[in-house]
Amino acid sequence: MSKKMWRTAISTHIGTKALVRGYELEELIGNLTFTEAIYLVLKGELPTEKERKMLDVMFVATIEHSIAPPSIIAARAVISGGNSLNVGVGAGILAFGSAHGGALEDIMKLLQENIDKTADKIVKEYLSQGKRIPGFGHRFFKDFDPRAKKILSFAKELGFYGKYCKLAEDMDRDPLSYNALITRTIAIAYALKGITEEAEHVGVFLPNSTSSVKIDPISYFS
Amino acid sequence: MSKKMWRTAISTHIGTKALVRGYELEELIGNLTFTEAIYLVLKGELPTEKERKMLDVMFVATIEHSIAPPSIIAARAVISGGNSLNVGVGAGILAFGSAHGGALEDIMKLLQENIDKTADKIVKEYLSQGKRIPGFGHRFFKDFDPRAKKILSFAKELGFYGKYCKLAEDMDRDPLSYNALITRTIAIAYALKGITEEAEHVGVFLPNSTSSVKIDPISYFS
Amino acid sequence: MSKKMWRTAISTHIGTKALVRGYELEELIGNLTFTEAIYLVLKGELPTEKERKMLDVMFVATIEHSIAPPSIIAARAVISGGNSLNVGVGAGILAFGSAHGGALEDIMKLLQENIDKTADKIVKEYLSQGKRIPGFGHRFFKDFDPRAKKILSFAKELGFYGKYCKLAEDMDRDPLSYNALITRTIAIAYALKGITEEAEHVGVFLPNSTSSVKIDPISYFS
Amino acid sequence: MSKKMWRTAISTHIGTKALVRGYELEELIGNLTFTEAIYLVLKGELPTEKERKMLDVMFVATIEHSIAPPSIIAARAVISGGNSLNVGVGAGILAFGSAHGGALEDIMKLLQENIDKTADKIVKEYLSQGKRIPGFGHRFFKDFDPRAKKILSFAKELGFYGKYCKLAEDMDRDPLSYNALITRTIAIAYALKGITEEAEHVGVFLPNSTSSVKIDPISYFS
Structure with missing residues (x-):
């Protein structure tokens, strides 16, 4: 039997049966929503109704990026050059990076690595070193981000408001003078973090996540 | 007031309010599933429950593409070179084209342009000219495609089985000898066509649709 | 011996020796200019001194595209999102297409397919059908394109001014009233055509050439 | 006069005259080789004959990457999906990254940051920490890389063999036992370094250079 060079835990074929995370694809059609199917592919198991709802909240919050x-x-530039739809979409996705969408990943790491510190200490550390706190502040939403407010509200209602959400809100509510500058934009990231607290590959969940996501690089040459 | 060079009918901002197809984004969060939001962005209106269900059926049917x-x-090649997740995803999307995913668009055009002919006449025309009928036949599923069977079954149940579905099935059921060669793979396309029968930009719906989609190229230089 | 799924006529390895079009790569280093090496890879043979010079003329004419x-x-958009240099360059190349750079390919086809007609007849045909003649006219250079003038001048001097160049110039010089609208921008393409008159895969030469280049698609699924 | 959002020091237009690094493009056509034009665009000045020759040596050494x-x-995967040539080329360039081509940048940084240490000290530091020395070793060329040998030989002949080249060769020649494992693959990088010793944006020279190249990110949002 030939050794396969590339492997995946996500799906396999047995004869003409396609299996996704162990479920027959045929059985999933008509029984899952798209959101549930995305959860299954990423996490390896079906979401509870609350997890499905929370994921829909987060996905819908990201559908609008304006022009x-x-x-x-x-x-748009790539399409205007006279290329097909897939090439334009591909180019758009290439543009996400550390300066566009990447803040979600950065704040998640910050929260994860500093979970045992107080909000006050973290903020003072960053500000005293002149470092920008990722995920706080938005060029449009100067006071607060309405999407973040909604997401946090649903996180509370659905039971996903955990220690990471709390730390992030504490950093925002802190009595220091920086709170005029920071908003709750990043709730998308930390509410999500609530869901995936134990997940190893948490970054994979983020639609915008990019650099240093802990995805196994394919040892192509070995 | 400055004239905007680029315009979109999909969304706009009024102050800090984001509007998507006329709805406040804030109100959509928590009230729509991701599938409903996709339908809204593409079609400009909210789906009925049956349209939502049919779209979920079609989306879930496409989640597995194996390795x-x-x-x-x-x-995988792009990720193996040491790039971030977004670059790999972007490269994957670039690979869709006339020979990979494009059959969905081709069969939709064929059905649309030949809707007044009989299945028998269409098939004979193609075969006599040695042309391949797009969307029929699959390298794995030699007898029938289980996904297509499911999709067609839901199309019937939900009321989306229209003249295009019928023509496609007639082409498959025709007493000619080609039916050993063709399968119902393309049901994804024609059931979808059932939903969007009157839509002008129908191709936009297809996740894999690529070339010659009737998207307005941006007159960048004019 | 295993059958290779992918093949190329361009290069091969024998032990630790890399062969490019039959030449040892080691021997090419220091003996060829970059332009000569590009010619070798594309055409399979080394250029004459005149061919090398003509190619340098054309390459240098394209180094500036402004902002x-x-x-x-x-x-720039992709780099501004926070991505590495290769991702930005890749995205830039994606933007070339039928509406950006593609005119070079279109005018080459037009000249090739209409070489037995007179310039007068071709222009009348296009204008009477309201079709735009590809490769003539430029949004900046209303009178003539200085790059095209130079390229044509070198094409004459170096012996590459053949029937395609002549037809294109005739179309530009024609006593009809369209000559105010058209310029000699496209000389890049037709001088090049002079070099590659007999080449089958002529489009491959064009840095900007894109759609319908006669490159063998890889029969990946067969 | 309107303030331009995007600026470049590389080129500008004055009326219908295109200027590249201060030179009229029209005058460059026919007077420069492609290699000289690339040098001009990247460095802002014309190369000497020796610099031109060294650059041709390095470019030609990279034309062959096999299959x-x-x-x-x-x-090839992207082209096999049925896309145009530019999309395939773009996807290929996306694949360069820290694990493919990126070693050139890593070794340049290593040499730059450790130029005051001895080869022996650097190698011991890396090996004692179990870190891989970037740019040494190649999966095909186990003994030495013939391209590197050629490049170094030309670097000496043309006067570009400086302190970085020497340090790299010392690391390779060191009496420790690691020299069976390492080769001179990376000469491409350090000979180049010889040319650009004082250049600030040295990485830009490298065809394969990718991450953390010191290119000014466009402050798109400011």
Whole structure:
């Protein structure tokens, strides 16, 4: 039997049966929503009704990016050159990076690595070193981000408001003078973190996540 | 007031309010599933429950592409070079084209342009000219495609089985000898066609649709 | 001996020796200019001194695209999202297409397919059908394109001014009233055509050439 | 006068005259080789004859990558999906990254940051910490890389063999037992370093250079 060079835990074929995370694809059609199927592929198991709802909340919160960000500009420029739809979409996705969407990943790491510190200590550390706190502040939403407010509210209602959400809100509510500058934009990230607290590959969940996601690089040459 | 060079009918901002197809984004969060939001963005209106269900059926049917197709190979090769997740995903999407995913668009056009002919006449025309009928036949599923069977079954149940579905099935059921060669793979396309019968930009719906989609190219230089 | 799924006529390895079009790579280093090496890879043989010079003329004529075209916008947007250099360059190249750079390919086809007609007849045909003649006219250079003038001048001097160049110039010089609208921009393409008159895969030469280049698609699924 | 959002020091237009690094493009056509034009665009000045020759040596050394690396696989997979040439080329370039081509940048940084240490000290430091020395070793060329040998030989002949080249060769020649494992593959990088010793944006020279190249990110949102 030949050794396969590339392997995946996500799906396999047995004869003409396609299996996704152990479930027959045929049985999933008509029984899952798209959101449930995405959860299954990423996490390896079916979501509870609350997890499904929370994921829908987060996905719907991201459907609108207006006309200005790099991803949209790249997509439109490539289409305007006379290329097909898939090439424009591909180029748009290329534009996500550390400066566009990447803040979600950065704040998740910050929260994860500093979970045992107080919000006050973290903020003072960052500000005293002149470092920008990722995920706080938004060029449009100066006071607060309405999407973040909604997401946090659903996180509480559905039971996903955990220690990471709390730390992030504490950092925002802290009595220091920085709170005029920071908003709750990043709730998308930390509410999500609530769901995936134990997950190893948590970054994979983020639609915008990019650099240093802990995805196994394929040892192509070995 | 400055004239905007780029316009979109999909979304706009009024102050800090984001509007998607006329709905406040804030109100959509928690009230729509991801599938409903996709339908809204693409069609400009909310789906009925049956349209939502049919779309979920079609989306879930496409979640598994195994490890062999060009899109997966391109994605993995790019990641193996040491790039971030978004670059791999972008490269995967670039690989969709006339020979990978494009059959969905081709069969939709064929059905649309030949809707007044009989299945028998269409098939004879194609075979006599030695042309391949797009969307029929699959390298794995020699007898029938289980996904297509499911999709067609839901199309009937939910009321989306229209003249295009019928023509496609007639082409498959025709007493000619080609039916050993063709399967119902393309049901994804024609059931979808059932939903969007009157839509002008029907191709936009297809996740894999690529070339010659009737998207307005941006007159960038004019 | 195992059958190779993918094959190339361009290069091979024998032990630790890399062969490019039959030449040892080691021997090429220091003996060829980059332009000569590009010619070798594309055409399979070394250029004459005149062919090398003509190719340098054409390559240098394309080094400047200023800041406005889709390829530059896509590249800058992707870099501004926080991605590495290769991702920006890749995105820029994606933006070339039928509406950006593609005119070079279109005019080459037009000249090739209409070489037995007179310039007068071709122009009348296009204008009477309201079709735009590809490769003539430029948004910046209203009178003539200085790059095209130079390229044509070198094509004459170096002996590459053949029937395609002549037809294109005739179309430009024709006593009809369209000559105010058209320029000699496209000389890049037709001088090049002079070099490659007999070549089958002529499009491959064009840095900007894109759609319908006669490159063998890899029969990946067969 | 309107303030331009995007600026470049590389080129500008004055009326219908295109200027590249201060030179009229029209005058460059026919007077520069492609290699000289690339040098001009990147460095802002014309190369000496020796610099031109050294650059040709390095460019020609990289023209052959055979059929196996990620860049070629990504390009072919994307073309096999039925896309145009530019999309395949773009996808190939996306595949360069820290694990494919990126070693050139890593070894340049290592040499730059450790130029005041001895080869012996650097190698011992890396090996004692179990870190891999970037740019040494190659999966095909176990003894030495013939391209590297050629490049170093030309670097000496043309006067570009400086302190970085020497340090790299010392690391390779060191009496420790690691020299069976390492080769001179990376000469491409350090000979180049010889040319650009004082250059600030040295990485830009490298065709394969990717992450953390010191290119100014466009402050798109400011």
